[in-house]
Amino acid sequence: MLTALPLADLIPCDRQPGWGCLGVGLVLLAVAAVVALLASWLMLRLAGVRPAWQVAAVVGLLSWLWGELSDRAYAWSASTALLPLTSAALFALAAVLTAPRPVSWRPRIALLAVGALLWPLSALVGDHRADASRRSELVDVGVPLFAPDIAGYRIEHPMATRHGPWFGFVLWPKRADVDTKDPNSWTVRVTVTPLQPRFQPPACEAVDLGSTVRGTPCEQVAANTWRTVNPYVLFYFVRREGFVIVLSADGKHVTDADLRTLASTLAVRDPDFFLR
Template identity: 60%
Template sequence: MSIVLAALPWADVLPCDARQDWDCLGVALMFLAVAAVVGFLASWLALRLAGVRPAWRVAVAVVLVFWLARELFDRAGAPGLPEVLSPLVTAAVFAVAAVLAAPRPLLWRPRIALLAALALCSPLSAVLGGHRTDERLREALADVGVPLYAPDVTGYHLGTPLTSKPGRWFGYTLLPDRPGVDAGDPGHWAVRVTVQPVERTFRPPHCDSLDLGSTVSGDGCEQVAPNTWRRVNPYVLFYFVRRGDHLIVMSADARNTPEADLRALASSLAERDPDYFVR
């Protein structure tokens, strides 16, 4: 039924950009509500014709089991199933729903076993999803194209790294572990770190570079240590650290991050392996 509904020319029936009272989101929500009602009625009628009793309980259980299976599937980060398996998955969902909705005391032992299995699937899917996420991050970092420079993060915790495609740079954030830090507002508290090749325009005191993909016009930077420069403006404090053919740019809100922190982070920069960023 969902395939049939998706195939209909809804853009002609409900042109959301031409309506006065409904925007596109409203039309989408209305479509989902209609699809849910139509799908439930179609499932109930098919079950009635197949001799399933009580059909309405199984139809309700099908909706709940399908929703739970979809949530677990998404949480596990699993790839999409081949279309050839769709009939088997649909049959399995209906079979599980029929067992769960069977009248008491019929099939009470299989019902308990299914409920226990579903309860175990929730933490297992979360573990599997976390493992898949970590593996994808390791693969992305292995192909990033620049050395994985990072400081000693004692007193900070790493944010999820960002990589560019093609691999011209990668970056991450460091949020301090100290009282008063608003984790919900990382833009004002985090230290941003970007690793990139040294461009020809990087000629101190003109330290042009990237800051997590954004261009930094580093005019007026001053050297504070060997291969280390800084630039201060009223809002942002920058540190530029050169390691061979690569440049590490560290930036932070000048009002919330002590310069001593940036100096310590810059002095502890070293090449790391991908596992350093998977925590």
């Protein structure tokens, strides 16, 4: 979230040594937390709440917990819309938890038990909402969901955008010797886009996961299939039904034969194929 803030426009932080704008954002976040804690304590004190500092401190912890639960539940918009209600509820809950000499510990224990149950429940809700969101994006992307036979591979990071439109994902080999810390050497990128006028073999211009491969000289290796080999990346371009599918790899562990086999098995798949 901090990296999305226009800090460079507000503060000249992009030229700062160290962590740059991220470091400035973290400092501002810490300052904001301290200011919020002091402001809460002052308002509670003026309202006659005692002990004000305990309630303010617990509200800070509960606010952090609520934010974490919202992130895990994939429910940021609902959390923002309910902010006035949740803020009041958190202050009331903090007052209950910090009340001196309670008649019974049962309310506190019950509230803590509910909080403990919300943690795994929020993850389940978040996984369901994330899958539903990704499925919706795939259904509405506007291009066929072409993919090769992935026997021996697993799909990661399916990406879809209505602006373009284009669709893509990454393939990892299912091998014991794969180094997951070195994706460039092991993965195959697959991208599907509408056929553009600039795609005119032997000049193959297309999109490789958002980056344009501009007018790359290519050679035909099969019907509606072209290949480009350079010192850094191996590309296969497959033209199907008014669309271009690009398969690319830039590692020594993915061979020309691997890409040719994958290109020959391309077919339209349903959204669940990418959400396993």
